[in-house]
Amino acid sequence: MGRGPSPSPTQGYVNQGKRVPKEAVGISGELESMINEHLKSKGSSTLGNLGNLRQGAGPNYNAYSEMDYCVSNNVASGGYTNQTIGREYDKISYGKEAKPSKEQSGSLCRAVSTRMDPEQLKIMGNEDYKNGRFAEALALYDAAIAIDPNKASYRSNRSAALTALGRLLEAVFECREAIRIESHYQRAHHRLGNLHLRLGETDKALYHYKQAGPDADPDEIAKAKTLQVYLNKCTEARRFGDWITLITTTNNAISSGADSAPQIYALQAEALLKLRRHQDADKVMSRCPKFDVDECTKFFGPIGNANLLVTQAQVDLVAGRFEDALEAAQKATRLDSNSKEANKVMRKARAVTSARAKGNELFKASKFHEACIAYGEGLDYDPYNSVLLCNRAACRSKLGQFDKAIDDCNTALNLRPSYSKARLRRADCNAKLERWEASIQDYEILLKETPEDEEVKRALLEAQAQLQKQAT
Numbered sequence: 001m002g003r004g005p006s007p008s009p010t011q012g013y014v015n016q017g018k019r020v021p022k023e024a025v026g027i028s029g030e031l032e033s034m035i036n037e038h039l040k041s042k043g044s045s046t047l048g049n050l051g052n053l054r055q056g057a058g059p060n061y062n063a064y065s066e067m068d069y070c071v072s073n074n075v076a077s078g079g080y081t082n083q084t085i086g087r088e089y090d091k092i093s094y095g096k097e098a099k100p101s102k103e104q105s106g107s108l109c110r111a112v113s114t115r116m117d118p119e120q121l122k123i124m125g126n127e128d129y130k131n132g133r134f135a136e137a138l139a140l141y142d143a144a145i146a147i148d149p150n151k152a153s154y155r156s157n158r159s160a161a162l163t164a165l166g167r168l169l170e171a172v173f174e175c176r177e178a179i180r181i182e183s184h185y186q187r188a189h190h191r192l193g194n195l196h197l198r199l200g201e202t203d204k205a206l207y208h209y210k211q212a213g214p215d216a217d218p219d220e221i222a223k224a225k226t227l228q229v230y231l232n233k234c235t236e237a238r239r240f241g242d243w244i245t246l247i248t249t250t251n252n253a254i255s256s257g258a259d260s261a262p263q264i265y266a267l268q269a270e271a272l273l274k275l276r277r278h279q280d281a282d283k284v285m286s287r288c289p290k291f292d293v294d295e296c297t298k299f300f301g302p303i304g305n306a307n308l309l310v311t312q313a314q315v316d317l318v319a320g321r322f323e324d325a326l327e328a329a330q331k332a333t334r335l336d337s338n339s340k341e342a343n344k345v346m347r348k349a350r351a352v353t354s355a356r357a358k359g360n361e362l363f364k365a366s367k368f369h370e371a372c373i374a375y376g377e378g379l380d381y382d383p384y385n386s387v388l389l390c391n392r393a394a395c396r397s398k399l400g401q402f403d404k405a406i407d408d409c410n411t412a413l414n415l416r417p418s419y420s421k422a423r424l425r426r427a428d429c430n431a432k433l434e435r436w437e438a439s440i441q442d443y444e445i446l447l448k449e450t451p452e453d454e455e456v457k458r459a460l461l462e463a464q465a466q467l468q469k470q471a472t
Contacts, residue, residue, distance in 0.1 A: 116147065118148045118154065119144075121140045121141070121143050121144040121147070122140070122141065122153070122154055124140050125139075125141045125144065125157060125161070126157065128140065129157070134161050134165050135161075135165065137161045138158065138161040138162065138165065141154055142158070145158065150181055151181070152182035152185050153185075155175070155177045155178035156174075156175065156187055156191060158174050159171040159172075159174040159191055159195075163191075166289075168195055168198060168199060168260050169299050170295065172195050172196070172199070172299065173295075173298070175188050175192040175195065179192065186212045186214070186215045187212075187215055189208045189209075189211040189212040189216075190209065190212035192204075192208045193206070193207075193208035193216065193220070194220070197223065197224050197227065197257045198259055198260040199260055199299075200227070200258040200261030200264050201261075202225075202228040203228075206228075209224065223257050226256050227253060227256045227257050230249050230252045230253040231253055231258075233245070233249040233252075234253060234264070234267055237249055238267060238270075238271075243271040243272075243274045243275050244271075244275075246271040247268055250264050250267050250268035251268070260289045261289075262289055262296070262308050263300070263304070265284055265285060265287065265289075266308050266311040266312070269281040269285050269288075269311055269315055270314075272284060273311075273314055273315070276384055276414070276415055277415075278315075278318040278319065278384070278386065278415040279416040279417060279419075281318065282315055282319045285312060285315045293305065293331060303335070303336050305335055306331075306333075306335040306339055306342055307332075307336075307339075307341075309328045309329070309342070310332045313326075313329040313346075313349060314345055316328060317345075317352060317385065318385060318386065318415070318416075320386070322349065322353040322387075323353065325349045325353075326346070326349040326350060326353055329345045329349045347381075348381050348382055351377075351381040351382075352378045352381055354378075355374055355375060355377050355379075356375070356378060356391065358374040358377075359371045359372075359374035359375040359378070359388075359391055362374055363395060368395045368398040369395070369399060371395045375391050375392040375395065376392060384411070384415055386411075386416045386419055387412075389408040389409070389411050389412040389415075389422070390412045390421055393405040393408035393409045393412070393425050397425065397429055402430075402433050405425065406426055406429045406430065406433075409422045409425050420446060420450070423442050423446055424446060424456070426442055427439045427443050427446065427463075430442070431459070431462075431466075434466070436463050436464075436467035436470060437467065439459075439463045440460065440463045440464060443463060
């Protein structure tokens with residue numbers, strides 16, 4: 001199906017000029033109540049963690065051009081009995097968008113389906129979508145689909161709303177359903193091409209652009225081909241272990257349209273880990289879209305998603321999130337039990353987690369020598385773990401081994417320059433060795449980061465006073 005006509009000029013206006021069908025004006029509040037209760041059950045008053053909400057709509061997103069306004073033949077032929085539909089836009093408060101339970105969806109949809117025309121629900125959803133009320137639009141498309149699940153345009157519009165909410169993988173599945181219903185639906189093919197582009201699937205993007213006919217822009221096709229070149233370069237750089245080039249090419253891929261492709265972010269994080277730039281790797285993965293594990297498995301396949309989880313586990317481990325690392329590694333091994341890398345990371349995560357727990361207990365008991373050994377056992381599995389290095393530095397400081405403690409702190413800070421605990425420990429050790437200039441330098445950095453920290457202020461003043469005393 002191609003693009004349909006715009007909303008009819010016979011539509012009326014309610015509530016500060018918002019357009020809805022004339023037959024919708026001033027009638028039953030039952031639908032309003034049902035949708036309101038349905039969405040209130042979903043959570044808070046903000047659109048929360050929806051995959052990657054800040055990237056949801058993507059650049060140059062135009063709500064007016066995204067919706068399918070095709071008027072249903074069922075409406076034209078009177079195939080549905082159209083009850084009058086009432087809704088006051090400004091009274092409805094929608095909450096955090098999340099997938100509703102089957103029971104919630106069922107109660108809403110059964111009530112709506114007994115009396116509502118799905119085409120009118122779609123029109124109302126389109127109006128919400130145009131005005132940026134994507135959660136509201138999604139609820140109305142859901143209701144329309146419950147009445148007529150085999151209408152391709154409802155599925156396609158639902159995909160647009162999901163995309164705007166950052167739920168890209170769900171949007172892909174919905175677009176596929178629209179195309180299953182209507183295989184030559186050009187708008188759905190175009191929409192699916194755009195989604196595959198953002199998810200770094202260039203072959204699929206180009207296929208669907210071809211099926212989209214005139215809906216596909218030549219610039220979009222050129223963009224997909226450019227991205228394809230960068231992805232090939234990423235594969236080559238990784239194969240040869242050229243980590244600097246891999247960082248550059250993954251950045252190029254992301255800026256070329258693959259802004260929601262977790263596999264590309266994971267490649268960049270892997271390169272940074274290889275270069276021991278742990279802090280940068282953590283930043284990259286924090287920008288990576290957060291999709292549901294089951295949806296990722298459905299989209300990327302078990303092995304593909306296991307690879308993503310392995311990288312996430314490695315990043316969690318170097319950032320000191322040991323329990324999260326272990327959980328991600330366990331999920332990876334369940335998805336791909338034959339993966340040597342997943343099993344290796346899980347063994348490392350277990351050993352490091354156990355070593356830290358054992359070391360912490362010994363440290364609390366003032367058994368600093370034994371604690372130092374325990375942390376060292378963890379470092380045998382992960383020699384560049386900044387948390388274990390910093391913890392061992394604390395033990396060495398307690399044992400009067402200040403130079404060795406400083407060495408551990410230096411290594412930790414090279415891995416994670418903003419690791420304030422390691423910097424504070426190094427400043428304290430340098431102060432104990434009366435290396436006042438080095439101590440002052442660290443205290444000044446810490447004070448810039450936490451200007452309200454009174455302990456750091458006092459330590460800095462003391463070091464400055466001692467340096468001045470030493471000079472005289």
